[in-house]
Amino acid sequence: MANAHSHDHDRHDASHGSVKSYAIGFILSVILTLIPFGLVMYPTLPKSITLMIVLAFAVIQVLVHLVYFLHLDRSKEQRDNVIAFVFAGLVILLLVGLSIWIMFSIHTYMMAK
Incomplete structure (x- = not known):
C-alpha cells in the first residue's frame, strides 16, 4: 500500500516543472x-506594424505561460x-467578438439616422 502511495506521489511531482523549465x-x-x-516606447515602425508585433508577442507569451x-x-x-482551456478560450472569443460586432452595428445604425 505504501508503495502505491509513493508511486502516486512521484507521478504528481513529475507533472510539475523543474527549476530549469x-x-x-x-x-x-x-x-x-x-x-x-x-517598440512602443521608442516608435521606429509604423503604428499598424507595431500593433501587429505586440499582438503576436502577446499570443506567444500566453503560449509560453x-x-x-x-x-x-x-x-x-x-x-x-x-x-x-480551448473551450473556455472559444467561449471568451465568441463573447468578446460578438459583443464588439453588436456594438459596431449599433453605432453604425445610430449614426445613420
Whole structure:
C-alpha cells in the first residue's frame, strides 16, 4: 500500500516543472515583454506594424505561460485540461467578438439616422 502511495506521489511531482523549465519560461516571458515595450516606447515602425508585433508577442507569451508555468502540453494526462482551456478560450472569443460586432452595428445604425 505504501508503495502505491509513493508511486502516486512521484507521478504528481513529475507533472510539475523543474527549476530549469521555470527559468526558461521566465526568461522567455521577460524577452516577450521587453521587445514590445521597447517598440512602443521608442516608435521606429509604423503604428499598424507595431500593433501587429505586440499582438503576436502577446499570443506567444500566453503560449509560453501555458507550457512553462501551467504545464499544459499534448500528453494524455493533460488532454482534459487542454480541452477545457480551448473551450473556455472559444467561449471568451465568441463573447468578446460578438459583443464588439453588436456594438459596431449599433453605432453604425445610430449614426445613420
